[in-house]
Amino acid sequence: MIKEIICRDQCLGLLRIFPLLLVLALAGCASGLSPMTHEAGLKGVPVADSFVLEQRQKHLEPYSPYTAFSLLNTGRDAFLVRAALIEAASHTIDAQYYIWNDDPTGRYLAGRLIAAADRGVKVRVLLDDMNAAGDDALFATMDSHPNIEVRIFNPVRPRSGVGRWFSLLANFDRVNRRMHNKSFVVDGAAGITGGRNIGDEYFDEDPAVNARDRDVLMLGPLIGPLSDSFLAYWNNGRTYPVSRLYEPEVALDAEARARLVAESTGQLSFHAQPARGQQAAQAFLEGRFEALIPAQAELVFDPPPADFEAPANTPQPSAKALYRLAASAESEILIESAYLILTDDQLDLTHGFGNDELSVVAFTNSLVTNDLVTNHSGYARWREEMLRQGMELYELRPDAQGCRNWIVENGACGGQGLTLHSKAVVFDRETLFIGSLNVNLRSIYLNGETVLIIHSPELAQAVASDIQEAIEPQNSWHVRLNNSGDLVWQANELTFDHEPRAGFWLRTTSRVLSWLPIEKYL
Numbered sequence: 001m002i003k004e005i006i007c008r009d010q011c012l013g014l015l016r017i018f019p020l021l022l023v024l025a026l027a028g029c030a031s032g033l034s035p036m037t038h039e040a041g042l043k044g045v046p047v048a049d050s051f052v053l054e055q056r057q058k059h060l061e062p063y064s065p066y067t068a069f070s071l072l073n074t075g076r077d078a079f080l081v082r083a084a085l086i087e088a089a090s091h092t093i094d095a096q097y098y099i100w101n102d103d104p105t106g107r108y109l110a111g112r113l114i115a116a117a118d119r120g121v122k123v124r125v126l127l128d129d130m131n132a133a134g135d136d137a138l139f140a141t142m143d144s145h146p147n148i149e150v151r152i153f154n155p156v157r158p159r160s161g162v163g164r165w166f167s168l169l170a171n172f173d174r175v176n177r178r179m180h181n182k183s184f185v186v187d188g189a190a191g192i193t194g195g196r197n198i199g200d201e202y203f204d205e206d207p208a209v210n211a212r213d214r215d216v217l218m219l220g221p222l223i224g225p226l227s228d229s230f231l232a233y234w235n236n237g238r239t240y241p242v243s244r245l246y247e248p249e250v251a252l253d254a255e256a257r258a259r260l261v262a263e264s265t266g267q268l269s270f271h272a273q274p275a276r277g278q279q280a281a282q283a284f285l286e287g288r289f290e291a292l293i294p295a296q297a298e299l300v301f302d303p304p305p306a307d308f309e310a311p312a313n314t315p316q317p318s319a320k321a322l323y324r325l326a327a328s329a330e331s332e333i334l335i336e337s338a339y340l341i342l343t344d345d346q347l348d349l350t351h352g353f354g355n356d357e358l359s360v361v362a363f364t365n366s367l368v369t370n371d372l373v374t375n376h377s378g379y380a381r382w383r384e385e386m387l388r389q390g391m392e393l394y395e396l397r398p399d400a401q402g403c404r405n406w407i408v409e410n411g412a413c414g415g416q417g418l419t420l421h422s423k424a425v426v427f428d429r430e431t432l433f434i435g436s437l438n439v440n441l442r443s444i445y446l447n448g449e450t451v452l453i454i455h456s457p458e459l460a461q462a463v464a465s466d467i468q469e470a471i472e473p474q475n476s477w478h479v480r481l482n483n484s485g486d487l488v489w490q491a492n493e494l495t496f497d498h499e500p501r502a503g504f505w506l507r508t509t510s511r512v513l514s515w516l517p518i519e520k521y522l
Contacts, residue, residue, distance in 0.1 A: 033157055033244070035237030041124070043227050044092040044188035051088050051282050052190040055289045056219050067220030068292035069454060071462060075204035076272050076408035078196055078215050079105060081288060083274035085186045086112045087281030089121050094230045096126040096183045098436075101199030102135040104268070109198060110142055111264030114257050117147035124148075126234050128179040129155035133164065136246050141256045143242045153179040154238045154308070155245055174308040176521060179233055180447035181301060182436050183226050190219045191226050193299075193450055195338075195423045195436055202421070204408040205272065209371075211421035212396075212406045212470075214336075214463070216434060216452060219292055222299045229301035229450050236304045295456035302448040312445040312520075318437050319444040321453060325427050333360045334426040334467045338419075340364040341378045341440035341519045347389045359392070362439070363471050365420045366395035367499040367510055377513035378440070378522040383479065384487065393479040396420050397491065398501055400475040424463050432460040441520040 046053040059068055072078040086093065086109065093116060100106055117123050125142060129152045132139065136159060143150040154177060156167035168175050185191040194215030200206040202213055218226070233239055265276070275284040302316040315323065326333060340362055370376040387393060396418065400406075403413035412418065425433040435451030437443045454460070470476060477489040477500055489496040499507050 033155065033240060036240060036244075037237065038235050038239070041231055041234045043224075043231055044094055044185055046187060046189040047091055050090045050187040050189060051278075051285075052085075052187045052219070055285070056189045059289055059292060060220050060294065064294070065221065065296065066294040067218055067222040067297050068289075068294045069297070069452075069456070069459060070217040070288060070292050071459065072192070072194070072196075072215035072217055073466065074406065074408050075196070075202055075210065075213060078192070078213070079203035079205070079272050080274050080284070081217055082109060082184060082192065083112060083272075084281040084284045084288075085184070085190060085192070086116055087275060087278055088285055089116055089186045091121060091187050092185075093121055093123045093187075094126075094183070094185045094227065094234075095124070096179070096181055096230050096233065097198050098128045098178070098180050098182060099131045099197035099199060100125070100127055100135070100139075101197070102138045103200045105200050105203045105205050105272075106198050107138065107260060108264045108268065108274075110138055111260040111262075113148065114142060114145055115261050115264065117145045118261070120147065122147055124230075124234065125150045126153065126179075126230060126239070127151070128153050130175075130178055133159045136242075137256075138260075139242050140246050141260060144253060145257055150242045151234060151239045152242060152245055153233055153236070153304075155240055157245070159245065174238075176446050177305050177308050177312070178447050179304070180436050180443065181229055181233065181450040183230055183450060185223060185227050185230065188227060189223055190217070191223050192217055193226060193435060193452060195421055195434075201419075203272070206409070206412065206417075208412060209417050209419060210407045210409060210412045211419050212403075214422040214424055214434065216454075217288065217292070218452075219289060220294075222297055222452070225299040225301070226450070229299070232301070232303045233448065238304065238308060293456060293458055295454050295459065297452055297454040297456075299450070299452055301450040304448060315444050316449065318435070318449040318451045321451065322425065322433060322437065322439075325425070325431060325433055325453065329358060329427045331357060331359065331428050332426075333358070334464050335360070335362040335364075335439055336420075336422050336424045336463075336467050336470070337362065337364055337439040338421045338423060339370075339372075339375045339379065339438040339440045339442075339522070341375075341382060341442075341522060342386060343382055343441065343519065344385075346441075346444070347382075347385060360390065361392045361394070361467075361471070362386070363394045363420075363467055363476065364396070366397065366477060367502045367506060368398050368416065369396045369419045371419050372522075373506065373510050374513055374518075375440075375522045377510045377516075378519035380510055381514040381519060384481065387479070387481050387487075394471040394476040395479055395489070396470070396476055397474075400470075402469055402472075402475040405469075424467075426460050426464045426467065429461050429464050430457050431455050432463055434463070440522065442522060445520060
């Protein structure tokens with residue numbers, strides 16, 4: 001399953017071992033890390049002998065205010081483009097992710113980053129701590145290369161075991177501030193941002209469960225702000241080199257690096273076969289850059305909090321941008337969000353703004369496709385109110401026929417092998433809001449997020465069409481209130497009076513959790 005596990009989910013498990021945690025507290029197991037002072041990290045800037053800079057100059061006029069974009073709608077495509085960008089890099093690669101799995105695709109990309117570093121490319125990898133612990137050996141191996149530096153954002157000192165659980169609880173306010181941003185920048189001229197993490201389930205390569213997701217390949221001036229987002233976290237005092245966190249025996253040597261590179265040059269055990277070598281990668285990317293769509297756009301990111309312990313009661317810049325766009329919508333708002341939690345304050349913003357003609361349609365996970373029952377419970381707590389406010393709700397079916405179009409590895413389709421992970425909002429079929437932000441309270445108040453606002457009817461219509469396909473009866477359940485005010489789930493001739501395809505205990509767990517006022521932490 002998707003490993004995007006938030007702090008509150010982990011902390012709920014502490015209740016089972018609370019007596020032991022009290023003993024550990026007395027033993028002083030929650031010693032913290034002092035904030036660091038870093039030398040100013042340099043911003044990746046385009047240089048003359050870079051292939052991607054040549055492509056920028058080829059496809060965009062000098063001093064053009066436009067950035068050029070292309071949607072990466074399948075995991076396979078998103079993986080191949082990332083792999084090709086690594087091969088084509090000449091000078092720098094900056095990668096910022098919430099999750100980087102130690103699995104075949106994660107190890108492949110790590111191996112290719114090491115190979116790039118071998119030829120002199122400077123590589124920086126920035127990861128959030130919530131899911132980094134447990135993959136220590138992979139990150140330490142990468143970091144041991146003289147041209148690669150790996151840092152971890154907002155960690156707790158213990159890397160595993162009960163001590164880690166206790167530190168998460170003892171530092172609850174601080175560790176709830178997560179770096180959910182995702183960016184990938186090559187030679188300061190081309191990049192990717194969107195909803196995907198690094199791992200098999202995000203790249204259509206997991207044999208059991210894969211995610212419908214979406215990224216954007218971009219070329220042009222907005223790469224500058226995307227690099228600024230990276231540096232804001234890279235230079236933060238709560239970001240630490242992996243060497244500060246891992247035990248010395250975890251730091252592996254050149255032999256381990258060589259094994260990773262060898263894994264990434266042999267026959268792949270998964271289905272995607274990336275272009276290898278700079279010439280092949282450049283030829284692949286030339287075709288991709290030819291298809292880019294220039295558009296006016298802006299990039300908005302949430303900087304790390306000035307005070308990690310302060311109450312998170314104010315919407316962050318990315319959420320304010322979303323509110324602004326919602327307030328100016330005239331006819332339609334289409335929402336695609338893996339996690340959807342809107343309470344009274346946010347629902348006031350969707351109540352038409354005095355415009356009875358405004359349609360608000362939301363597509364999200366059902367209970368059986370949601371990777372986190374806690375997150376679904378927060379949505380379920382407010383689902384009826386969202387409907388009463390006039391929103392239309394659609395929940396992904398696990399047997400969605402569209403899976404065969406969305407997921408290249410079709411072996412996972414047809415059963416319980418599909419989940420929604422994408423995050424996009426379309427306004428009036430003219431403006432596309434896309435990035436790492438879920439339409440939920442955690443993204444609005446707690447997480448750091450990065451979003452693009454693209455003023456392109458062509459791209460907006462493309463995503464709107466995808467959402468329209470996703471909410472068709474063969475792909476989603478239409479959730480409604482019947483004449484008695486009770487919830488029903490409908491698809492063609494099928495009607496359910498409880499969460500479809502979910503067993504009794506799963507429904508009961510979600511219902512019980514929905515009674516808890518914890519939606520801000522989900």
